[in-house]
Amino acid sequence: MLDTRFAGKDLNPVWLAPLAGITIPAVRKFYKALGAGLTHTEMISCAGLVHGSKKTFRMMETFGEAPPVVIQLFAGDTDTLLKGVELALKQDKWAAISINMACPMPKVLKKGAGASLLKNIEGAERMIKGLMVFQKPVWIKIRKISDNY
Ligand SMILES: Cc1cc2nc3c(=O)[nH]c(=O)nc-3n(C[C@H](O)[C@H](O)[C@H](O)COP(=O)(O)O)c2cc1C
Known part of the structure; x- marks a missing residue:
């Protein structure tokens, strides 16, 4: 489910997935023009936002893209x-x-983020429950990776 602003809108079910280093605003705009119903930003580090990293904040820029953007x-x-x-x-x-x-990138797993959260179900559950306070649609992307990680 999307934000109520998009309820009832007939969105193309073909969406642009989040792709680190790729789904920058220009690429999202391009795929939107090709008809994608929805686009995703790249994965953005919450730690980067919390520490005020300019580079991370820049990843939240949009350039006149047609919504919805996730x-x-x-x-x-x-x-x-x-x-x-x-x-x-x-x-x-x-x-x-x-x-x-x-x-599944080692530098993300090392921080207990990304796919490593599937090995920390209580932590993942706390995160998801905590997000309810924002009253915003949330979806979780999961991936089962090898037990050797
Ligand atoms: C270069 C690259 C970057 C990716 N970055 C992300 C990302 O930032 N967030 C995410 O959830 N998935 C990321 N993925 C995974 C893709 O969103 C997608 O789930 C994956 O490629 C499988 O989709 P496919 O079967 O259509 O290729 C990335 C994949 C690739 C190849």
């Missing part, structure tokens, strides 16, 4: 996640929040 965020703990979401939602342009519990 922001994808990641964090290794609930506190950082909720603080990051709060900062992201100061910009009232996101149709939903996607939480990345799928990324």
Whole structure:
């Protein structure tokens, strides 16, 4: 379900997935022009937002893109996640929040984020429940990775 602003709208069910380093505004705009019903940002670090990283804040820029745009965020703990979401939602342009519990990159797993959250179900549950306070549509992207990680 999307933000109520999009309820009842006939969106193309073909969407642009979140792709780190790829789904920058120009690419989202291009896919939207090709007919994508919805686009995702790249995965954006909540820790980066919390620490005020300019580079991370720039990842939240949009350039006159047609909505809906969904922001994808990641964090290794609930506190950082909720603080990051709060900062992201100061910009009232996101149709939903996607939480990345799928990324298999070692540098993300090491922080307890991405796919490693599937090995920390209580932590993942705390994150999801914590997000209810924002009254915003949320979806979680998950990926089962090898037990060796
Ligand atoms: C270069 C690259 C970057 C990706 N970045 C993200 C990301 O930031 N967030 C995410 O949830 N998935 C990410 N993915 C996974 C894709 O969104 C998608 O789930 C995956 O490619 C499988 O989709 P497909 O079967 O259509 O290829 C990435 C995949 C690739 C290849």
